[in-house]
Amino acid sequence: MSQFSKTFQRFTSTYTSKSIPSKAHHHVPIPDSAFPKGYLLNGIHAGVKKKPDVLDVGVILSQRPASVAACFTRNAFKAAPVIVSQEVLEKGGGRARGIVVNSGCANAVTGTQGMQDAWAMVRATDVLLEEPPSDGHSETLVMSTGVIGQTLPIAKILAGIKSLSTSQLGSGFDAWERAAQAFMTTDTFPKLRARTFTIRGKEFRLAGMDKGAGMIHPDMGPPSTPAQLHATLLGCILTDASVSPRSLQTALTYAVDRSFNSISVDGDMSTNDTIIVMANGAAAEGLPEIDEASDREAYEVFKEELTSFAADLAKLVVRDGEGATKFVTISVEGAANYADAHKVASRISTSALVKTALFGEDANWGRILAATGSIPLSTPLDPTRVSVSFVPIDGTAPLPLLVNGEPEKVDEARASQIIGQEDLEIRVELGLGAESAKYWTCDFSYEYVRINGDYRT
């Protein structure tokens, strides 16, 4: 009996940890000219959050009619803003001009009051549009993030939106940055990116912002899916290209599967997850709308740009995951099909044992293997064909840990060197086919436990 009484001596009540790396440098200034044309934005402190000067309401307006598409969480518990946004999207036939967002309160599981509040935010933002819709329909989509089960301080929010007359909206970096800040909850930096792309020599711009931190394991589908949500991943992507609503939705659905639906911070799916894309054609004067049916080549270029840009935004969420000290790419290759590859990558990404080993910088490939083997696949695994390696991001040679099911004699010093970096890739080769998938995940630290053991207080 002395064996287990001794064991208790290891329980102390203080845990000392390496510190969480600062992530502030991932927020970078962007030249005003890099942002898509024809959008006005701002972010303000309306008073949802207690701390003064912390931005909590953001508004994004297109100065022209725009196509819009969205993906929403598949959670069975839809937050009010999700239900309302889906309705606006449907009734508008894929056309809308406004986006309003608040942080600090998710307006989820808030019953009738929550629905009224979400509609009130939409209507207050409609009024800010250059020619407000007059026939009773709305052109604004709404997003909320924060605590579940509390109603919004709606009077404060409406007063805040009202104060945003056109003169207080902007189109330069400052305005985009303030809007991005209004999305933040436990995020430690605003997530804002822009890029330029070219179709047949004509230049267009994409800009986007998102937020995450916790309750991040999205599974979002287009609104035709029984979309149901209560989520903490919010994002929007704006472009000055012109794209038909139908092709915008198809491209977004494809992009979201390979970006936001391929990240995990803690494996928990939110009730509010929403990604909105808007295309206002401000740089496409005189050009036809990009559409898959009429010009497949232009559509493919746009779809690939959107997917790659969405992945950039999604990775920022993982980079800033609650308590994260590591940014880890999980590459699953040699699968019989994409769904199998995606499933395995998702399972490894959510394994508490893999994630704590990453935090501890322990090259424990056995846990990677156990996670890999723990889910049923359409084509069953053959252990003798599975290989696992660590891939350093500095371009030096990968380190094989397991080759065709047999453990390698691992150079532990080299393994520690690779896993000691902030960025790391874990590659799993299944040996069953030619399909692959990537997932992006982070580690599991004391800080994650602290943040989430003490979130509401």
Next chain:
Amino acid sequence: MSQFSKTFQRFTSTYTSKSIPSKAHHHVPIPDSAFPKGYLLNGIHAGVKKKPDVLDVGVILSQRPASVAACFTRNAFKAAPVIVSQEVLEKGGGRARGIVVNSGCANAVTGTQGMQDAWAMVRATDVLLEEPPSDGHSETLVMSTGVIGQTLPIAKILAGIKSLSTSQLGSGFDAWERAAQAFMTTDTFPKLRARTFTIRGKEFRLAGMDKGAGMIHPDMGPPSTPAQLHATLLGCILTDASVSPRSLQTALTYAVDRSFNSISVDGDMSTNDTIIVMANGAAAEGLPEIDEASDREAYEVFKEELTSFAADLAKLVVRDGEGATKFVTISVEGAANYADAHKVASRISTSALVKTALFGEDANWGRILAATGSIPLSTPLDPTRVSVSFVPIDGTAPLPLLVNGEPEKVDEARASQIIGQEDLEIRVELGLGAESAKYWTCDFSYEYVRINGDYRT
């Protein structure tokens, strides 16, 4: 930009936590007379573990021919002892007499050497049987637990088994306790229980032991299932009733679904999970074997006793989960079918956000709801029918948090009082039918991160 630079001030490198409650009192002495007759056991220090005097090899022998049944992990990566045990079980037609176990090394992903070592353990134990099998077949099942990817120190283990001549095996509490101790890895107490049950006035005994701590989210099936494993849940249950091999397997499969397959510590499925049951009939002299086909009534009594006893053993694993400060029962009621109820209970049990909220004693029912809604069910959820409550274990009234989809005005003091207890039940009513399922889980603490961020070193 000042917003997020300020945010970084909250990152410190020291975390102070309430201490992990001592669990030593869950190990209790058991009178010698409570153990099933006809078994001899011991546990020794063979040297798999470095610390002297820590037991790491255990042996359990039936003095009579016995029926045996087992459930193995469904992980695609089977550890060598799992493959070997399955073969012994099959070739023996459900008859066996010996069990040998080691802790400290899982003998998983160890290739040809691993298979040889597992067979060597089996054969060395066969020799200890009263009339060793002589026709080349084996009557011993083998289990291993510990680090993955390292080969066993097989010479030490074989020498240890050899030293266990009959005179050093016992049948009283001391012997059972030493065998239970040999199962332990990060467990803080040996898990050993016994009970008596009666069929038609005749008394029989059940005793069992198990181990867990981490990599605990078993999904085990009978060997006819493509059973595949690499696990850290090991257990065995011994009885002196007489049961046919076929009915013993049927009863065990039913029991495991409602016990070991309904617990989670960290959501990770092991490659070695194994539960073995042995029935030697030592107290059934002159009575026929219990069999479902010939005597359904006796079979049902046995099955229910086995299920309830297996649940007792399974709960001990959760109680002693790595870093656990809480023991939480997740009850899902009103489901359309058992599979849906079990799925929802499993999802809530593995939610990192629910588990960290439990650690932080935060009555954050929104996270329970988000987890509930995050998986597809055969009968889709209707949010307006879902209710959630906390059920205190002291018999006082449950505290409703959500009723038919509407949040209650919660008495936070009362909620804190309930969640402040070590034991707690979370009840989720789906309002879709009459089926229910229970899961047992624990919280997610700094200590879990510490143990698993630093396991191999």
